[in-house]
Amino acid sequence: MDSAQDVERRHLLLHAAYDAASVRAMERPLLDDNVPLMRMAASATAQVAARMLDDVDVDLDHARVVLLAGAGDNGGDGLFAAAALAEEGAKVTAIAVGRALHDKGFAAFVRAGGKVLVLDPAADIAGCSAGFSAGEAGERLQAAIELAQRAHLIIDAMTGIGLVGPLRGIPATIAASLGMAPHDGDPSAPLPYRAATPNREPSGELPMVLAVDTPSGVGVDDGSLPGPYIPADMTVTFGAMKPCAVLPPATFACGRLELVDFGFDLDSRNPVVTAVGGEQAGEAIRLPHAMDSKYSRGVVGLVTGSARYPGAAVLTVRAASRANTGMVRYLGPERAQNMVLAAVPEAVLGKGHVQSWVVGSGVPEAAALKDGETDIQRETIARLLAHYELAVDATDDDPAYDMPPIVVDAGALDLLPGQVPPQVVVTPHAGELAKLVNRLRGDAPRVDDENADGAALDSAVLDPAGRDEPVSAADVLAEPLRYARLAHDLTGATVLLKGAVTIVVGESDMTLASGVAPAWLGTAGAGDVLAGMLGALLAQYDEDAEGVDADEYADDVASLAAAGAYLHGVAASIASESEQRGWQEPDVFGMTGRHRFNAIGHPIVASDVVKAIPDAIAELLA
Ligand SMILES: NC(=O)C1=CN([C@@H]2O[C@H](COP(=O)(O)OP(=O)(O)OC[C@H]3O[C@@H](n4cnc5c(N)ncnc54)[C@H](OP(=O)(O)O)[C@@H]3O)[C@@H](O)[C@H]2O)[C@@H](O)CC1
Numbered sequence: 001m002d003s004a005q006d007v008e009r010r011h012l013l014l015h016a017a018y019d020a021a022s023v024r025a026m027e028r029p030l031l032d033d034n035v036p037l038m039r040m041a042a043s044a045t046a047q048v049a050a051r052m053l054d055d056v057d058v059d060l061d062h063a064r065v066v067l068l069a070g071a072g073d074n075g076g077d078g079l080f081a082a083a084a085l086a087e088e089g090a091k092v093t094a095i096a097v098g099r100a101l102h103d104k105g106f107a108a109f110v111r112a113g114g115k116v117l118v119l120d121p122a123a124d125i126a127g128c129s130a131g132f133s134a135g136e137a138g139e140r141l142q143a144a145i146e147l148a149q150r151a152h153l154i155i156d157a158m159t160g161i162g163l164v165g166p167l168r169g170i171p172a173t174i175a176a177s178l179g180m181a182p183h184d185g186d187p188s189a190p191l192p193y194r195a196a197t198p199n200r201e202p203s204g205e206l207p208m209v210l211a212v213d214t215p216s217g218v219g220v221d222d223g224s225l226p227g228p229y230i231p232a233d234m235t236v237t238f239g240a241m242k243p244c245a246v247l248p249p250a251t252f253a254c255g256r257l258e259l260v261d262f263g264f265d266l267d268s269r270n271p272v273v274t275a276v277g278g279e280q281a282g283e284a285i286r287l288p289h290a291m292d293s294k295y296s297r298g299v300v301g302l303v304t305g306s307a308r309y310p311g312a313a314v315l316t317v318r319a320a321s322r323a324n325t326g327m328v329r330y331l332g333p334e335r336a337q338n339m340v341l342a343a344v345p346e347a348v349l350g351k352g353h354v355q356s357w358v359v360g361s362g363v364p365e366a367a368a369l370k371d372g373e374t375d376i377q378r379e380t381i382a383r384l385l386a387h388y389e390l391a392v393d394a395t396d397d398d399p400a401y402d403m404p405p406i407v408v409d410a411g412a413l414d415l416l417p418g419q420v421p422p423q424v425v426v427t428p429h430a431g432e433l434a435k436l437v438n439r440l441r442g443d444a445p446r447v448d449d450e451n452a453d454g455a456a457l458d459s460a461v462l463d464p465a466g467r468d469e470p471v472s473a474a475d476v477l478a479e480p481l482r483y484a485r486l487a488h489d490l491t492g493a494t495v496l497l498k499g500a501v502t503i504v505v506g507e508s509d510m511t512l513a514s515g516v517a518p519a520w521l522g523t524a525g526a527g528d529v530l531a532g533m534l535g536a537l538l539a540q541y542d543e544d545a546e547g548v549d550a551d552e553y554a555d556d557v558a559s560l561a562a563a564g565a566y567l568h569g570v571a572a573s574i575a576s577e578s579e580q581r582g583w584q585e586p587d588v589f590g591m592t593g594r595h596r597f598n599a600i601g602h603p604i605v606a607s608d609v610v611k612a613i614p615d616a617i618a619e620l621l622a
């Protein structure tokens with residue numbers, strides 16, 4: 001039986017991602033003990049490569065493999081792996097993209113009969129000719145690209161955790177030719193364009209790409225795509241996941257993840273981001289107590305839907321009432337009230353005591369109203385949100401902190417006050433987050449001012465791109481972590497940025513992510529369902545109740561929000577009968593693989609997700 005410590009370590013191994021500095025710190029004690037990490041990394045890489053070739057029925061004897069080898073240790077991993085494949089009979093060519101090659105890796109590769117093609121005329125690699133003309137350099141580059149395009153497998157070992165900034169020079173040219181590159185004047189590279197497959201199954205198209213540690217060129221620590229990179233079918237990563245393995249958009253360039261467990265002391269460092277797992281999400285569900293009543297199980301109040309979009313009222317109320325809550329109260333225009341009652345006779349109309357609020361889904365934003373037009377829902381929401389506004393010099397006993405948790409969605413986002421406590425959960429998608437940031441930045445404090453946590457906001461935080469232009473939805477999609485953090489810093493709210501991988505940034509330094517949902521969930525009303533579910537999960541916990549630690553409450557809000565996103569994703573998986581996910585936890589190298597189902601599933605509507613919520617809860621509690 002595994003000890004609690006083993007269980008906790010396994011959770012971190014499969015879900016937590018650490019920045020490059022932390023990975024190096026966790027490697028240190030092992031290197032000091034002469035643990036042969038590079039040999040372990042290379043051996044795993046070679047075995048994964050052989051498995052990929054076998055999966056497409058290519059014998060090693062007939063396999064054409066191209067290694068893209070950088071000058072650092074990432075290239076070293078690749079060279080030792082390539083040597084092992086050459087020894088097994090594969091025809092392997094190493095393309096040296098830098099000015100040097102890892103000495104011992106190079107020697108092993110040459111001993112195994114591998115060939116080397118040097119691209120940089122200024123390279124200094126023993127036994128390889130250099131100093132060739134610019135014309136010959138161009139020919140060599142072209143030959144290298146053609147060789148790679150004709151290969152069965154490309155092993156990408158140009159850069160790993162040693163990458164600084166976007167790829168430059170020859171590696172950049174290679175990545176742009178074989179993979180994806182920014183368009184002119186656009187700072188970020190586009191995403192790989194391919195269908196979402198179950199279990200991130202490789203497409204089977206040749207050449208396949210195996211990335212060593214990280215796909216070269218992706219933003220290792222922040223998950224961005226700052227320049228050219230080569231999308232991988234598989235990434236074999238060492239010691240621990242890096243943020244690029246979990247965070248969008250880089251995670252979509254990693255393909256399937258295989259993690260080589262070096263035995264790092266994962267507890268010794270704080271992860272940058274942690275993906276929510278089923279167990280963690282299950283813990284967010286409060287089991288009914290023997291003495292519970294509808295009130296003690298939590299009451300959700302909803303100010304959602306409008307005369308224009310009454311359907312959102314129905315979806316949010318149905319979702320909240322199915323997501324482990326005692327009762328829901330609904331406030332809204334008469335037509336929406338009637339529709340709510342028809343769909344959920346259990347709902348109670350009108351005001352009353354609640355343990356959480358959900359506001360804004362299906363409510364028009366100000367910009368959508370005609371001149372002079374008012375919306376009754378917006379007026380109610382504005383009055384409610386005023387209670388959440390923190391005084392400029394707020395102390396711990398500011399009354400805003402005593403308000404129940406509130407989910408601020410869609411049309412209510414433009415009513416959010418500047419500074420709010422962390423039990424305010426905002427749920428924008430990329431476009432809405434861009435608008436929120438632009439609005440708040442307009443009247444935001446500049447250098448030396450403070451945010452809700454009392455931390456100084458510098459102009460780099462306010463304007464991370466170092467420019468005054470408005471933030472666009474594309475900017476947020478390109479750097480979701482950065483902008484979710486910015487929105488949290490500007491508002492103090494817990495920020496849940498919706499996407500194929502949803503990101504939650506709250507009071508603690510740790511970012512949470514949930515990518516369990518299938519791509520089928522991108523459908524009208526899915527956000528309304530999430531808002532209702534979040535309201536329900538937040539209503540279960542009363543800060544003042546016995547057993548709830550007030551100090552941990554703020555962290556709990558982020559955890560509950562992330563658990564809500566996870567539960568929403570599981571419900572969508574059940575509804576669509578799909579094994580496809582935005583993010584999949586890694587396989588651990590050498591452990592017998594889990595049995596994988598490969599169901600692509602089928603399209604769904606948001607109402608299907610609502611129906612599946614109880615089964616999703618049962619699955620998490622099982
Ligand atoms: N430590 C260990 O024991 C273990 C480490 N392991 C492995 O080592 C990897 C880390 O190795 P590392 O530290 O040597 O860095 P690495 O990722 O090879 O990058 C450096 C190279 O990239 C280049 N380069 C950088 N930026 C660039 C740019 N923008 N554009 C273009 N080029 C750029 C840079 O060139 P330079 O700037 O020097 O000209 C240099 O050549 C790690 O990911 C894992 O795979 C495993 O074996 C396990 C044990």
Ligand SMILES: [K+]
Nearest residue numbers: 156159214216
């Ligand atoms: K790499």
